[in-house]
Amino acid sequence: MPLPKFEYLSPKSLEEALQLLADRGEGTHLLAGGTDLLVKMAHGHLKPRAVIALKQIDALGGIRFDPGKGLFIGATALLDEVASHPDVKAHFPSVAYAAQQTANVQIRNMGTLAGNLCNAAPSADNAPVLTAMGAEAVIAGPKGERRVALDRFFKGPGQTVIEPGEILTAVHVPVIPSGFGTSYQHVSPRGKVDIAAVCVGAMVGMDGATCKEARIVLGAVAPVPMRAEKTEALVRGKALTPEILEKAGRQASEEARPISDMRAGAEYRKRMTAVLTGRALKQAAEAAAN
């Protein structure tokens, strides 16, 4: 199917982009890698009047790491750049791993991590672990810049807090404090290249065998990636024994609110929430120890 007609704009600076966004108004969409946007357009689900490509804006590119301030992933940084960046791999291994597990080579060489978050699929591979790590979206708009933690960023399938006229410029990931570890776990019932049926991101802070802090985020089991707060409370202050991990899994699966679709039944999703939560906590605790 040929794409419908639309105006294509390719600003060179953020200011110009914000101005164009304000001028063109409704029906204007931002384009990063286009792996979500162009698919929707090709299938006729979306008929934009104007498309603003972000690729030419240097300030939105690149990945920066500062040992004090943490990691900044620019809005046009490709999934593959995130997956293979030495600093990301060294200091934020689960962030690199989640990006590496997203889609396939072709998509990772076109699609961006920011686009993955802005697209706001409940199953987005990069959302759970970033949310668990307290990452925030850096958003520029006519009134200046604001920052929104990812656990308040998603509003529903395909919906985020980004207002018309705003652009996400970067994702900021705070430094992982010492004694903390992270993990990303996901499963799709068929094959390795598939949208996750369930995904879990976790960050735990350990004091010896005892878990003093835990953040657990479940993907693809609710309209948005969700914090499993009761599960977090359950493990806080406890040694992560096999029994506790199993209990935590059961608790997480109770918090999950999955639907049944082509990819998996709700029952399977609940069961996998339990399995993956246990595995994520275990792996994060092991990472914290190292």
Place this chain on the structure above:
Amino acid sequence: MRTDSRFIGRPSHRQDARAIVTGRAEFIDDLKLRGMLYARVLRSPFAHARVVAVDTEKAEAVPGVKAVLTHKNVPDWKAGTPFHIRVLDSKVRFVGDGVALAAAESERAAEEALEAVHVEYEPLEAVFDVDEALAGDAPQLYEAFPGNVVPGGFPLYGPDCLTGIRLGDVEQGFREADAVGEGTYKYETVANPLPLEPPGVIAHWEGPDRLTIWAATQSASWHRFVMLPSLGFPDIRAIATQCGGSFGSKNYSLMPCFYAAALARAAGRPVKMCFSKEEQFGAYTLRPGSRFKGRIGIRKDGTVTAVSGSWLFDTGACSDIPQAQVAVGCGELQLMLRCANWDLTGTIVLTNRPPSGVVRGFGGQELESALLPALFEALEKAAIDPVDFFRKNYVKPGDAYLWRNGKPYVDRGVDYSEALERGAETFGWHRKWKGWLVPTRVDGQTRIGVGVSVHGNADVGEDVSEAHVRLTPDGRAVVHACVSESGSGQRSSLCRMAPEGRQLPLDRVGVSPPDTLVNPFEFGLVGSRGTWAVGGAVISAAEKARAALLARAAPLLGAGEEELDTTDGRVYVRGRSDRGLSWSRVMGIVRTCSGSARYEEDFTVPNFLALFVEVEVDTGTGKAAVREVLAATDVGRIIDPQALEGQLRGCFGAAGLDTALFEETVLDRTTGRILNGNMIDYKWRTFRDLPGFRNVILETPMPTHRFGAVGVGEISTSPGPSAVLMAVSNALGVRMTGYPLTPQRILEAL
């Protein structure tokens, strides 16, 4: 004996490789004729309904539209076995069945026209399960097929065509059995062979009774000779374009041909009909469904004493040539199960889902995947190692079997025990096999298991091929054989065989375009027959052309023909290369030397392939994954090592081994809609999922043709599903009985 060729068995580039990777190969979608129109199809949203009214007035008024057809004004052509498939019918029988056709200056205009067609349906009750379809009160798909059963027997295979296997005395056989496996097993993933390129054709009427069809096809002659009787006109010329994969599904593209030919006739202009990916998913060829209900008895020593049961063959909404698939499947089963007592009945059943048709594995994969679980149960009870069982039971020289035409044949090929044993050793079977339902290894939540299955086919010598080889004075050879290129590289392999060894460099040998008008008869690249049957005709023709050349040269060189040899466009006295003449001197410039030959079918040399698989199952998530596969075979002689490797690796994907795990057409059983008819939701193995893969290929010369080779292309997939089922059962310690082995099913079993 290996000095007779500088090409056979050595790697070299496929002749079309460069054109494909540089985008210069011409596929059907690249082809454009003057005045050509584009066709689209309006498809039924109902699984079963009567078309009560259809109004095309608005559609005809859409600018650029040249023809709109409905069941009321299409030609009365019929196809299928027996004839019952119409171009369009007043009844629709699956979601996606054709209701109206449009041809227009652009695809967009044709689509707009169809959007303007008004249809009234009277929905009817639909049936999606073979047992339900056979029940007395089931909705009936065709008046001509009461009870939704299509009669067995494929006319081309003669009056005794196999519809099952009836031999000996099964009652007596079961009395002699030490262990019996029994049950109902389903291989009903109705996977899609899904070649990269969806089907497409162009139809052009050159005269009122002359139709030319360009088609993406694996077997051009099927259009000329299979279509001909049903269309009721004297002359079809079929031209095969470069074909982007087929896996059996594009032998001929019946509905695209019907649609394009009907529209081209109505519009008086050539019409291109290329199916979309969605149409390939929902309205083209699916693998048949297969359900076996029955029993198998064996003795402790691995002798099969009896096989009895009912094989329900689900052909979907129409019957293309399932009778042939039933016949071949029954033949193939006898090659792997030596048994004196049989009572197996095949029944072809219609259901309201998109139609099944020809898919590689052609009956055998379907039958074995559903029946072998019963055998495995018996082997488990008798504690017999499956490798020992297959070694004992696989057909051996001197053994007899009934083939597809119901006639008995005696195997005059080779003993494949050695290929099986060498495969087992290389795979590490004897180390990894711990007994039935015992995992090879358990590592936390990961359980490893192994499985093996075999398959063989006496189709490698089936049907007829004719070829003609022409030597030209400038030192070139042209092979005239109606062979299309559907991905296996057979056109290039024929060039290796044609110059019979050492005559010409490969770039001096060409093959004629696959066009039925200019070539002798060729049945097509089906059933692994390319190497022996097609190759046999080409080799004989080449030898005759060579003999003609040497006969002319003999008096000029003052030597006997038998003393002469020819290399690189020169004829010379053997051992005296200085006493020679160039071909141009021998022939002059206004002559060619040629030879013609015909290959007649021969069912006496079966081929063989064993697949060993190792799987790992995550008992937490229920996911099973293949870790390693080993294919063991004997091909007589390797013609093209890379092409062979490609064929063996072809066991994955395209409705092969992976139908055991995730390749599945998922049908909504209330509406009849396909739920995963797109490339993201329909699961295929990707490069990230590729397991380890090894081959063990023996080369024991076969009594076939000069190079002693047999083909194995088609059979690489067939043992896959049952081998994976066995491996997963062993990993879990639970006997698994159905496909696909989804996480859901595995977790339930635990």
